[in-house]
Amino acid sequence: MTQTLASASAPAPGRRTVRTRRLLRATAVAACLPYLGLKVAWIAGSHVGIPDDSVLLEHRVAMAVGNGVTLLLDSCVIVLTLVLTRPWGLRVPAWALAFPVWVATGLLAPIMAGFPLQLLTRAFGGDDVSASGAGREPFLDSWVFTVVYTGFILQGLALGALFVLYARGRWGHLWRGRVRDLPVRSVGAPYRALAVVGAVLASFPAAVRLYWACGGTTGLEDGERTAGFRVLEAMHVAFLAAAVAGTLLLAFRGARSLRVTVPLGSAWVGSGAAGCWGGWVLLAALLPADDSAERPTTLMTFTYAGQMTVGLLLASVGAHFLARRSATSRVRP
Numbered sequence: 544m545t546q547t548l549a550s551a552s553a554p555a556p557g558r559r560t561v562r563t564r565r566l567l568r569a570t571a572v573a574a575c576l577p578y579l580g581l582k583v584a585w586i587a588g589s590h591v592g593i594p595d596d597s598v599l600l601e602h603r604v605a606m607a608v609g610n611g612v613t614l615l616l617d618s619c620v621i622v623l624t625l626v627l628t629r630p631w632g633l634r635v636p637a638w639a640l641a642f643p644v645w646v647a648t649g650l651l652a653p654i655m656a657g658f659p660l661q662l663l664t665r666a667f668g669g670d671d672v673s674a675s676g677a678g679r680e681p682f683l684d685s686w687v688f689t690v691v692y693t694g695f696i697l698q699g700l701a702l703g704a705l706f707v708l709y710a711r712g713r714w715g716h717l718w719r720g721r722v723r724d725l726p727v728r729s730v731g732a733p734y735r736a737l738a739v740v741g742a743v744l745a746s747f748p749a750a751v752r753l754y755w756a757c758g759g760t761t762g763l764e765d766g767e768r769t770a771g772f773r774v775l776e777a778m779h780v781a782f783l784a785a786a787v788a789g790t791l792l793l794a795f796r797g798a799r800s801l802r803v804t805v806p807l808g809s810a811w812v813g814s815g816a817a818g819c820w821g822g823w824v825l826l827a828a829l830l831p832a833d834d835s836a837e838r839p840t841t842l843m844t845f846t847y848a849g850q851m852t853v854g855l856l857l858a859s860v861g862a863h864f865l866a867r868r869s870a871t872s873r874v875r876p
Contacts (some may be wrong), residue, residue: 565628567628568625568628568702570700572660574621575616576694577694581611582611585606586607590841592687593682593683600748626813627706627709628709645819645820649854650818650823651698652816657775664770718807719803722797729868730860730864730867731863734863737856737859745849748779749784751779751842752779752780752783753780762841782820783850783853785812786812786853787813789807789809793806793807807861810861815856820850822854824846
């Protein structure tokens with residue numbers, strides 16, 4: 544049995560909470576519609592938002608497959624909002640909900656932070672680049688990035704708020720109190736060692752991305768040598784640092800006056816951004832390209848792979864922490 548029994552006796556949400564959940568659900572679903580509409584149109588053969596000389600038009604099969612995959616991924620946001628707001632969602636096993644929410648966090652958090660940062664960079668005279676951070680010729684009209692990434696930000700805010708409400712009611716007892724109140728063995732010795740290994744391995748992608756953020760150009764293509772790209776690199780260093788710091792604090796009960804939610808939230812968001820976003824860009828890097836000059840460099844590929852590995856390792860420590868807390872706090876008949 545992997546579920547606590549506390550959720551079965553959780554009090555019914557108040558009327559205000561129900562209204563809030565309905566509003567957040569409607570916001571999340573509405574925020575998905577522009578992206579889903581564009582994907583359906585592109586799969587059907589429309590060129591709306593795609594310049595005539597876009598490289599996307601040169602790979603129609605790959606574009607259709609990619610659009611189908613991303614259409615499915617964004618559709619999952621709608622499924623998650625239903626799970627988080629319907630009564631039957633309380634019967635979903637913890638792992639079946641936590642993992643997709645962690646993936647959604649990892650894919651949306653860098654966009655939620657990175658897109659506003661790039662807009663600020665541009666407003667203060669930085670390079671006028673697309674929201675993807677690339678300085679190559681535009682493969683989509685600029686309005687597409689604004690519509691799509693604004694939708695992603697709204698999705699992230701609404702989905703995050705819904706998950707907090709859901710998790711607080713079902714699993715809130717797992718992170719009550721402060722770090723000093725945690726049992727000495729809240730994280731087993733093998734996972735404490737894994738946290739240290741993850742922290743050590745994180746030094747490589749963090750150092751490389753910090754080097755790029757500070758203006759270094761080794762291992763970069765010409766298109767990435769922009770102010771917008773450097774801002775995003777600094778952001779990814781921050782996510783790696785958050786993942787490492789939060790995980791180590793949980794594993795070794797550091798900063799004992801902090802509430803448990805602080806290192807747990809830091810580890811959740813940081814490891815998700817490192818693992819899922821690192822895996823996403825690694826997948827893009829490994830896709831075949833007609834021009835070898837368009838492929839990411841070896842250093843970029845190893846950096847993305849390292850970031851993904853670190854995120855997965857640190858996430859496993861956080862999952863172990865929650866599973867152990869659930870086992871020790873389970874309500875017994």
